[in-house]
Amino acid sequence: MNTDLYNYTLRLADNGLILSHRLAEYISCGPFLEEDLALTNTGLDLIGQSEALLKYAAEQNGKVDEDYLAFGREEYEYYNFHMVEYPNEDYGYVIARQFLMDVFNYYNYTLLVDSKDETIAAIAAKAIKEVTYHLKRSSEWIIRLGDGTKESHDKIQSCINNLWMYVDEFFETDEVNDRLIAAGIAADISTVKANWHKKVSEVLETATLTKPELPKYSLVYGKDGGHTDYMGYLLAEMQFLKNRFPNATW
Amino acid sequence: MEDNQGILWEVFVQPKPGRPYKHVGSLHAYDKTMAMEAARDLYTRRGEGQALWLVKSEDIVASQPEDMDAFFDPANDKAYRHPTFYTMPEGSKHI
Secondary structure: OHHHHHHHHHHHHHHHHHHHHHHHHHHOOOOOOOHHHHHHHHHHHHHHHHHHHHHHHHHHHHOOHHHHHHHOOOOOOOOOOOOOOOOOHHHHHHHHHHHHHHHHHHHHHHHHHHOHHHHHHHHHHHHHHHHHHHHHHHHHHHHHOOOOOOOHHHHHHHHHHHHHHOOHHOOOOOHHHHHHHOOOOOOOHHHHHHHHHHHHHHHHHHHHOOOOOOOOOOOOHHHOOOOOOHHHHHHHHOOHHHHHOOOOOO | OOOOOOOEEEEEEEEEOOOOOOOEEEEEOOOHHHHHHHHHHHHOOOOOOOEEEEEEEEHHOOOHHHHHHHHHHHHOHHHHHHOOOOOOOOOOOOO
């Protein structure tokens, strides 16, 4: 098994898996019916992408299936960004978190369409249509909230400020990443970073919002298996059924 | 509670290019762009169509239920308005 490729596949899969779980938690809590359904659609797209990636990871692993990878791992074996663990404090956080991730997903999958790994390229080709729409939708919301009333402006600005500390992890590279970039499999993170900043600046400017400075936040990253306090609670709920009824089928 | 869900829009879906648009329902949204996105998410998530029309509900001129008799009843007993008294040429179709 190519450990680098396996870890990279899980990193991609886990971002979608955990974010889709957060969106699932929000079902019926949307500000109005139309928005509730739209967010749920986004969550379903993300779980679909993750399912394909987890299947691919399970094939590489050979000893476990995708259900185990989704619901059976220990906390330190999940490799998602801290950003996606952040709770649904209110709709502002939900949409700010979504926007920051959508921009990342969009530029990351844009490059992965040309990955030399055929499976990842195929998954990216399908995902790019979905994330293009996600990004369009969340950008529109950021613009409307930012350039809306004073209250909506201040609220969404504070959401972006508070989530900003989880951004630096997106672009922190490591040996796994570097080796796969050299092999033409992983997305070149410096290109993703440049595109991400350009797009986020554009949208925030249109939304009359201020782009925060990028702090160095943490020495332990989600993609290495280190997580925020939120993750344990999230997993306790996400894994409940599998833990309580290990052989449940439906 | 104040209604802050935006204005009401009527949604029309075209199943395939060339086919007529069909009214499928309504939705709430604040402006054209958001209305279009909501329509996509609400009414085309199971492959129902390939194009959408949206119209503000308030822009639709609708007949009123109380006018129903005066408007439509007189047409009921005028069978001669139907072109059913002509002899059709043999073999003609789609008429």
